[in-house]
Amino acid sequence: MTEYPFTAEAKRRRTFAIISHPDAGKTTLTENLLFAGGALRLAGQVRARGQNRRTSSDWMKIERERGISVSSSVMTFAYRDCMINLLDTPGHEDFSEDTYRTLTAADSAVVVLDAAKGIEPQTLKLFEVCRLRDIPILTFVNKMDREALDPLEILDEVADKLALDVVPMQWPAGSGSRFCGVQDLIKGQFLPFIKGQEEPLAAMALDDPKLEQYLPANERAELADAVELADGGYREFSLQSYLEGHMTPVYFGSALRKFGVRELLDALVDLAPAPSSITGLRNGEPVVQQPGAAEVSGFVFKVQANMDPNHRDRIAFTRISSGEFKRGMKLKTIVGKTMTITQPIMFFAQDREIADTAYAGDVIGVPNHGVLRVGDTLSESGKMQFPGLPNFAPEMLRRARPKDPMKAKHLRKALESLAEEGVTQLFQPMIGADMILGAVGQLQIEVTAERIATEYKLDVLFEPCPYSIARWVVAKDDAALENFAERHKMQMAKDVDDAPVFLAKSAWEINYAQEKFPDISFTATKER
Ligand code: G4P
Numbered sequence: 001m002t003e004y005p006f007t008a009e010a011k012r013r014r015t016f017a018i019i020s021h022p023d024a025g026k027t028t029l030t031e032n033l034l035f036a037g038g039a040l041r042l043a044g045q046v047r048a049r050g051q052n053r054r055t056s057s058d059w060m061k062i063e064r065e066r067g068i069s070v071s072s073s074v075m076t077f078a079y080r081d082c083m084i085n086l087l088d089t090p091g092h093e094d095f096s097e098d099t100y101r102t103l104t105a106a107d108s109a110v111v112v113l114d115a116a117k118g119i120e121p122q123t124l125k126l127f128e129v130c131r132l133r134d135i136p137i138l139t140f141v142n143k144m145d146r147e148a149l150d151p152l153e154i155l156d157e158v159a160d161k162l163a164l165d166v167v168p169m170q171w172p173a174g175s176g177s178r179f180c181g182v183q184d185l186i187k188g189q190f191l192p193f194i195k196g197q198e199e200p201l202a203a204m205a206l207d208d209p210k211l212e213q214y215l216p217a218n219e220r221a222e223l224a225d226a227v228e229l230a231d232g233g234y235r236e237f238s239l240q241s242y243l244e245g246h247m248t249p250v251y252f253g254s255a256l257r258k259f260g261v262r263e264l265l266d267a268l269v270d271l272a273p274a275p276s277s278i279t280g281l282r283n284g285e286p287v288v289q290q291p292g293a294a295e296v297s298g299f300v301f302k303v304q305a306n307m308d309p310n311h312r313d314r315i316a317f318t319r320i321s322s323g324e325f326k327r328g329m330k331l332k333t334i335v336g337k338t339m340t341i342t343q344p345i346m347f348f349a350q351d352r353e354i355a356d357t358a359y360a361g362d363v364i365g366v367p368n369h370g371v372l373r374v375g376d377t378l379s380e381s382g383k384m385q386f387p388g389l390p391n392f393a394p395e396m397l398r399r400a401r402p403k404d405p406m407k408a409k410h411l412r413k414a415l416e417s418l419a420e421e422g423v424t425q426l427f428q429p430m431i432g433a434d435m436i437l438g439a440v441g442q443l444q445i446e447v448t449a450e451r452i453a454t455e456y457k458l459d460v461l462f463e464p465c466p467y468s469i470a471r472w473v474v475a476k477d478d479a480a481l482e483n484f485a486e487r488h489k490m491q492m493a494k495d496v497d498d499a500p501v502f503l504a505k506s507a508w509e510i511n512y513a514q515e516k517f518p519d520i521s522f523t524a525t526k527e528r
Contacts (some may be wrong), residue, residue: 006098006324007292011274013361015085015319017102019130020112021120025142029112029255030086032076033493036262039077039348059514070488073304073346074317074363082269085363089126097440098302098423100129105301105319105363107135108272110264114220115141115148115175115252118157127162134245136273137164140264144164144182145195145254148175151226154252155234165247167237169267170260171230172252173215175224180215182252182260183227186237190215193259193399200259213319241275275361278321280377280386289322289384291360296380298364299386300372303421304453314421315345315365316372321386325358332382339378343367374422393524394425394438397467397503398445401435402520403459411435414456419496424448427470427493427501430485436493436503437462438470467491467503471510480519499526 019027029491052340075086087106089099103109104110109130113119119127130137141154148154151172159166170182170191189203192214204211215223241247251267253260275291289297302317325344332338346355358364366372377386402411415435419426425438439445445462452460470493474480485492493501502522504510510522 002294003154004292004294004324009083009324010291010322010360012082013085013275013359014082014108014272015086015087015106015275015361015363016110016268016272017089017099017106018110018112019089019099019103019123019126021114021117021123021126024089024112024114024117024120024123025255027111029110029142029261030088031475032258032261033084033086033265034077034257035258036265037077039075054410056181076346076348076362079265080269080383084265084268085361087363099126100132101301101422103133103135105299105317106135107275107361108127108138110138110140110268111248112142113154113158114142115154116146118149118154119161120505124161131245133161136243136245137248137252138264138267138272139166139248140255140260141250141252142255144172144179144252145177145193145257145259146176148172151252152229152233158248158250158309161249165235165241167234167247167249168230168252169237169249170252170263171223171227173219176334178219179254180219180223182225184263185227185230191260191263193254195270198258200262202349205321215299239271242271268514275321278386280384282381282383282385287384291322291384293322295380295384296325296329297321297377297384297386298325298331299378300366300374300376303372303374305417305421313367313369314372314417316368316376318364318366318372318378320358320360320362320364322360323380325355325362325364327354327356329380331378331380333372333376333378334382334385336382337371338382339366339368341366365478370417370420373420392441393470393472396439396441396445397427397465397470398437398439398462399434399465400437401461403461407458408433410456411452411458414452414458414460414495415479417452418448425470426496427503428495429490429493429503431489434465436465436467436470467505469504469507469510471502471504471524472526473500473502474521474523476519480517484513484517484520495526 018026073088077084087102089102138157155166155168169186170184172182173180179193181191183190184203188206190206190211191203192201237249238247251260251264255261277288277290279286279288298320300316300318303314305314327344328342330338330340344355345352355364377384400415402408412435415426418424427438428438432476449460452458491503493503495501514522
């Protein structure tokens with residue numbers, strides 16, 4: 001293949017997502033990664049309130065109120081000779097679909113664990129989402145400055161619950177008030193931790209006479225024993241196994257104390273993969289699109305409405321997969337929608353800027369009026385199609401009603417627009433004027449109500465509805481579909497793309513319908 005000069009640009013991209021259980025320290029780590037990368041002058045700005053807040057990782061009102069991060073976004077910064085694209089993912093299991101989509105745009109992931117808690121149930125769910133794609137995972141055990149579980153216990157848990165080979169790259173000396181630092185098991189150096197020290201000290205050789213200052217003799221002896229055990233007890237790190245998603249290197253630190261953050265960033269640069277090729281279809285034929293290919297291509301993994309309350313347009317977060325994107329380029333979707341991208345946005349720690357160029361691994365925000373949907377492929381030829389991103393069937397259905405009955409039309413528009421973001425679903429029964437919202441969980445319903453209130457100035461009520469399960473209906477042919485729909489008129493609905501949906505009262509009802517109508521399949525996911 002021809003090596004275009006810009007291929008080197010793709011190679012220096014590191015595009016990754018951080019996933020964690022709420023409260024494990026994702027925001028703090030994000031902030032301090034940006035700080036370590038020189039992208040923030042003062043740590044604390046990701047959380048900073050005020051005008052700039054919308055550009056930061058969790059900018060929505062509900063996020064501020066609840067202290068959770070519910071909308072994914074991206075932040076770009078330079079570190080060493082790499083461009084780092086950090087994709088933020090929601091930390092709540094209600095948003096695992098959103099996380100899944102974000103991960104399709106990431107080349108690797110960092111899992112953050114709270115050292116006192118290990119793997120929490122929600123982390124597990126998000127992690128399973130990671131495993132769907134065998135994405136390479138680095139593990140960061142955070143909050144070592146607090147009383148922590150035994151490192152062996154944490155590592156065992158990661159290995160057991162996540163079914164991954166674990167390789168500690170460092171070993172901590174104590175935790176909480178006894179935390180002295182970590183030993184780098186690869187380089188054989190010690191990285192001392194001093195509480196209250198803003199600028200972490202440099203790593204020192206194990207025979208450095210100054211070491212005793214930071215690591216008293218008794219702690220040192222304990223650490224030496226633990227390291228010996230660790231050396232014998234774990235496999236050697238294999239880059240290939242990590243890249244294949246079977247092995248996770250584990251790092252220890254304290255995001256809040258800025259300890260171990262630079263080491264994690266170095267590991268991302270040294271170990272995490274640059275963008276790789278992606279398989280798609282060109283003119284219906286499978287092709288492997290290399291990051292350094294001549295043609296610019298990319299795909300939309302997230303659509304966010306109303307990022308700017310003054311404008312009703314939407315931002316389509318587009319991950320570039322190949323080529324050298326230049327501002328003003330015309331890119332097309334497979335169904336012939338053409339976009340001249342004059343205002344591509346890049347998201348930096350504190351600013352959004354218009355991007356003049358972007359390469360594989362980069363994420364650009366493409367403002368549009370609802371033309372672009374999650375899962376759309378954009379390419380210069382308009383002939384490329386990357387695999388669609390699935391929609392997952394919602395786990396909770398609610399009837400939506402405006403408080404003010406005169407506002408039904410407005411509410412429908414708002415719900416449609418949010419459904420087009422691909423986060424919640426809107427089902428329109430074939431009969432009647434009900435609007436049924438499908439969500440993954442209660443929190444998502446609350447977030448939707450909050451967004452409708454702030455972004456559309458509408459009060460909405462979400463009420464229980466007779467149905468608890470929605471399944472997309474795929475039929476052998478039109479006649480089979482018609483026959484089924486005719487007999488289930490009251491339970492048939494359409495989603496925002498007009499795809500037929502069966503609303504059922506229980507899983508039993510789906511099974512029953514399946515037995516009676518073998519020509520129909522009921523699917524919990526829909527490829528876009
Ligand atoms: P999240 O995005 O994963 O939900 O977690 P976040 O960073 O918001 O951190 C959750 C809490 O844990 C915060 O405390 C934060 O300061 C604390 N934290 C994060 N990393 C560390 C660490 O390495 N050591 C210690 N000791 N604490 C850490 P909070 O009291 O909930 O919030 P705040 O008032 O400090 O902002």
